[in-house]
Amino acid sequence: AQSVAQPEDQVNVAEGNPLTVKCTYSVSGNPYLFWYVQYPNRGLQFLLKYITGDNLVKGSYGFEAEFNKSQTSFHLKKPSALVSDSALYFCAVRDSSKRAGTALIFGKGTTLSVSS
Amino acid sequence: GAVVSQHPSRVICKSGTSVKIECRSLDFQATTMFWYRQFPKQSLMLMATSNEGSKATYEQGVEKDKFLINHASLTLSTLTVTSAHPEDSSFYICSATAPANTDTQYFGPGTRLTVL
Numbered sequence: 179a180q181s182v183a184q185p186e187d188q189v190n191v192a193e194g195n196p197l198t199v200k201c202t203y204s205v206s207g208n209p210y211l212f213w214y215v216q217y218p219n220r221g222l223q224f225l226l227k228y229i230t231g232d233n234l235v236k237g238s239y240g241f242e243a244e245f246n247k248s249q250t251s252f253h254l255k256k257p258s259a260l261v262s263d264s265a266l267y268f269c270a271v272r273d274s275s276k277r278a279g280t281a282l283i284f285g286k287g288t289t290l291s292v293s294s
Numbered sequence: 295g296a297v298v299s300q301h302p303s304r305v306i307c308k309s310g311t312s313v314k315i316e317c318r319s320l321d322f323q324a325t326t327m328f329w330y331r332q333f334p335k336q337s338l339m340l341m342a343t344s345n346e347g348s349k350a351t352y353e354q355g356v357e358k359d360k361f362l363i364n365h366a367s368l369t370l371s372t373l374t375v376t377s378a379h380p381e382d383s384s385f386y387i388c389s390a391t392a393p394a395n396t397d398t399q400y401f402g403p404g405t406r407l408t409v410l
């Protein structure tokens with residue numbers, strides 16, 4: 179069965195410091211991995227995805243994530259956090275062996291709080 | 295590109311009435327649309343998957359007679375909550391995939407439903 183774990187309910191960082199939001203996954207085949215961000219009372223905004231190729235994926239707003247197959251992880255990172263990065267972050271996975279158009283499996287979400 | 299809209303953004307209704315929520319892909323034809331439900335500070339729960347011109351596939355535990363989904367065209371899917379009750383109050387979010395990029399889901403801004 180597919181699953182996604184985001185072990186931290188909340189991550190607190192100071193503005194200007196690097197941030198990491200953790201994600202681990204479990205799928206039977208090769209994973210397609212995604213990060214989304216959600217601001218209060220809004221839908222999800224796509225940040226980045228890993229399908230194949232380079233393990234380091236760069237996305238929107240200066241975010242990046244590294245796919246680590248041996249650790250089954252896809253942690254989200256940013257070198258220098260901004261107060262405006264404060265939001266709810268979701269990691270999601272889809273098994274590549276599933277047909278196209280299969281729904282994503284989401285983690286429970288991690289609230290990122292960046293203090294000034 | 296890849297913009298998904300939802301209407302209304304917020305709706306308040308009386309118990310026993312029905313509410314229709316629209317999800318539109320504005321600049322692409324959506325191969326598949328998904329409907330999610332999100333409780334406060336929780337992850338997204340997939341309710342159903344809909345493909346244009348065919349019946350929606352509902353997740354286990356989701357009542358298809360209560361949550362009617364119609365995917366009438368490649369740009370429009372509707373979710374009707376029939377005979378709404380206070381426990382149906384939630385944040386409903388749709389997403390869509392495009393034929394050229396079925397790996398990525400694009401999310402609508404969500405609809406906040408409050409049933410009195």
